[in-house]
Amino acid sequence: MEVNGDQHNDANADIENITNIMPNQDNCEDFGDQYKKKTQRKVSKVWDEFTILEIGGNKKVKCKHCKTLFKFSESGTTTQYKRHQAVLNVS
Numbered sequence: 001m002e003v004n005g006d007q008h009n010d011a012n013a014d015i016e017n018i019t020n021i022m023p024n025q026d027n028c029e030d031f032g033d034q035y036k037k038k039t040q041r042k043v044s045k046v047w048d049e050f051t052i053l054e055i056g057g058n059k060k061v062k063c064k065h066c067k068t069l070f071k072f073s074e075s076g077t078t079t080q081y082k083r084h085q086a087v088l089n090v091s
């Protein structure tokens with residue numbers, strides 16, 4: 001019976017650890033990343049400077065400053081916009 005009791009305690013300790021982690025999901029970086037990707041897909045800083053338009057069924061990205069139009073990349077790549085931003089910052 002004593003041995004059984006020890007095992008039971010161990011199991012309880014494990015459960016405690018798990019339940020401590022579960023509600024505190026900020027500690028789990030993987031989960032946090034997935035959550036962010038799902039809920040806020042385009043929270044890149046570039047979207048402060050660019051807007052997405054639809055012209056004739058084609059998505060375009062417009063620079064808010066100089067109204068330059070870029071092809072919208074469905075893959076979510078923002079490199080070209082970032083490069084444009086860099087140019088803006090310099091001038």
Ligand SMILES: [Zn+2]
Binds near residue numbers: 063065068084088
């Ligand atoms: Zn621009």
